Amino acid sequence: MTIAENLDKIMGQIPSDIRLVAVTKKKSVAAIKEAYNYGIRDFAESRVQEALEKQEQLQDYQDICWHFIGHIQTNKAKKVLENFHWIHSVDSLKLAEYLDKLAAKTFISPHVCLQVKILPDPNKYGWTVEELWQDLPELESFKHIKIDGLMTILPLGLSQVECLDTFEKTKKLATKITEKSSLQLKELSMGMSNDYLLAVEKGATMIRLGTIIFGERD
Template sequence: MSEVNSEAIATISDRLNKIRTHLPTQVKLVAVSKYTSIEAIRAAYDAGVRDFGESRVQDAKIKQTELADLTDITWHMIGSLQSNKARAAIAQFDWIHSLDRLSLAEQCDRLIPELGKSPKLLLQVKLAEDPHKSGWSEAELLADLPQLAQLKHLNIVGLMTILPLGLDESQSHAVFSHVGELAAKLRSLGWDNIRELSMGMSADYAIAIKAGATMVRIGNQIFSGYQA
């Protein structure tokens, strides 16, 4: 077990306190620990964080093993999920934010009953043009809804998005608001469980909260300087 030094605890705790002053009580903080040391994760845990986000299945497995004594951590898969990692992701994570295409949803639907574990799933949407991001456009998601409705093992609870680079504040707010509007449209179509909106990171989480985010994914503002 890695010993957490007092400086790391104090620094990370102070950063978290500053972030929490801007977080409404209904917004969940997911601390993005993907580039972070075990020591820093323990410091964040000691400061009250229980939700941690990882981008790579294999890296997360190492951390989950080393942190197995912290039994109440909730692990979030926030990175792009390759088909060949779907089985491991379902087994390892409590949440998967990056369900980004119908074929992956169909694969997860087959694996969940086999593995006996059903993580909460978010549909990743891309509502602004960005060749570097994956996800459904609104039209693509609406077209795929009938097929998604046939996948009875999926626990889909909301939407996730990542903004393209270079947007100003008003443009960012518009995209985040569009995600909320899409979630409302899905609920009107009978998808009542679409309640969570995972959107906003270190640079734009305040804008996302104003637009209705229920979960924000913050890494640099917590862990800068404590890379693995």
């Protein structure tokens, strides 16, 4: 199957208002161009250096919207802020605060999602639900980053029922925070190649797809 054929199949399965973010980690610039020629404009990377090298080669593609989906070390935060329109992986109060301060200095105001762990997962970064409620007053005080939604990555090995339940809980959490705070969490970044249809069923607005579009990583 070609990239275009894979995208055809996916596009036939999801509503037109879902934002398909193509994850291009360890994929070539040629593959990105192929997806771009199909009509994809949202691309995600999780490693800063690799992303910057690709962006350098794609300078003529001005309408690409770049998403960062990896863990952010403090020393890389400024580069992420300057080179990505969306940051899905804001996973701690400390990072959110640091990005807000950087945004104030650089006059760049990125869209961000708060990374949340609905289920315990020692292999993932992010807030637990309790921690997020605890940090909410401070998150509300940030003026320079746009906190637009929640992002979640499911633990491995869940059943379909558990996946659906976790996605549903993520949506309910976003709704509740929007009702009880000044944050407007309209975006839900959830669903990857193996579970995106379940995420869409439970209200995802953005899905992050790599393998199912481009094939296994090199």
